[in-house]
Amino acid sequence: MSQSQGRGIPDLAVPRLSHYYRALLESRETDVISSEELSRLTGYSAAQIRRDLASFGQFGTPGRGYSVLDLRTALLSILGIDKDWHVALVGAGNLGQALLGYKGFRDQRFKVLYAFDNDPQKIGREFQGVKVYPLSELSQRIAQNNIRMAILTVPVAAAQEVVNQLVSSGVSAILNFVPVRLKVPEQITVQNIDMAIELERLSYRTTRSPGSTKQDTTKQQ
Amino acid sequence: MSQSQGRGIPDLAVPRLSHYYRALLESRETDVISSEELSRLTGYSAAQIRRDLASFGQFGTPGRGYSVLDLRTALLSILGIDKDWHVALVGAGNLGQALLGYKGFRDQRFKVLYAFDNDPQKIGREFQGVKVYPLSELSQRIAQNNIRMAILTVPVAAAQEVVNQLVSSGVSAILNFVPVRLKVPEQITVQNIDMAIELERLSYRTTRSPGSTKQDTTKQQ
């Protein structure tokens, strides 16, 4: 149930790195940027930015700041998004179909190669250029195409069984939209997105606290 | 940039409460349940469960445990989901349409009354029983129907302008799927769901740490 990673790099820092990277995409690559400027762009404190970056290496120059280009490159590599990820999507329902077209994925190096579903109405069809295959072909296609990541948008009842298959086919990272606690071996990583729970969080904050709530800092901040 | 709520109730506890509530939905309402049992069902430690609950009041009986029915009722009310929320969805693209049919919302007391979009192709159509109206009608319809919550699935470029309108029409809670930092007055609460960033988080964990990652604890635990 630990959340951090071992060498003093909090798991909480990772989405911040993503935000730093995004901010750098809007800066000119020939520029040098200070932690103070990055702070203005992202909303995180300059101290936190320096600390986050320093925990991965030495990317700045005292007295000058950080080279935009160098820092971009470093963050790409730290985040592991400097190369393509092959992704499978399982569950081509409404949400699954919508995600197949999601620009936030497509703009990046996450390549959804296949969708899987058991509905005969969907098998063989293409959504946003991604073809739907039957679940029976899942293991084989995943293994053959070096797919290490999966997006899970199946019904609750099917989730665990699908995950078992994904894992035994070699998938090691799962973005799970199903509101259920998946059981996976230790070396497999799951990131849950539970939209109902996010709404409840809003409900809570709006119900209590007639004044004071801020934007959440955990994810996008 | 604070994350907590004032009286020692961490914002981080809120999604845990949601999980406790869900677990209780699967227990018989006539039963009494111990923190130990809830721990087994949810994966959170018994100590944390007792502490979380105790910070809201006294719901248990020493020596016995918690009445499932009473705790359910208490959590419903703490989370503010014991009454209907009127919700508007803005941006009826792929993702927006998918969310209109999302069971996780529908099962609960979040009622999406209207969708809004500027695309003439969509205006007047119905998705999952929810009708699409032009953005020009947003303020009026929100104000007239006591809508306090909104789901935002518009393109990046439109997001801030739409949010301004939402806020001035009386919306105080926004579930934001747009990968952008929204500027809102202090008393408005925004919860961001940034799917690309969640994928990057997986990428990070899979890239480094050849061994040790667990399921994330922040949201679904």
Next chain:
DNA sequence: TAGATTGTTAATCGATTAACAATC
């Protein structure tokens, strides 16, 4: 009464912030 389990206090752990010496 004995056993169980809460609510709470104290101890630990971890993350963020502040301050500053090192360095360009």
Next chain:
DNA sequence: TAGATTGTTAATCGATTAACAATC
């Protein structure tokens, strides 16, 4: 050299865990 800004150390803050007295 003087000014700027990093990387790092120490101080603070906050959240979780452990332990246990109170109580059913």
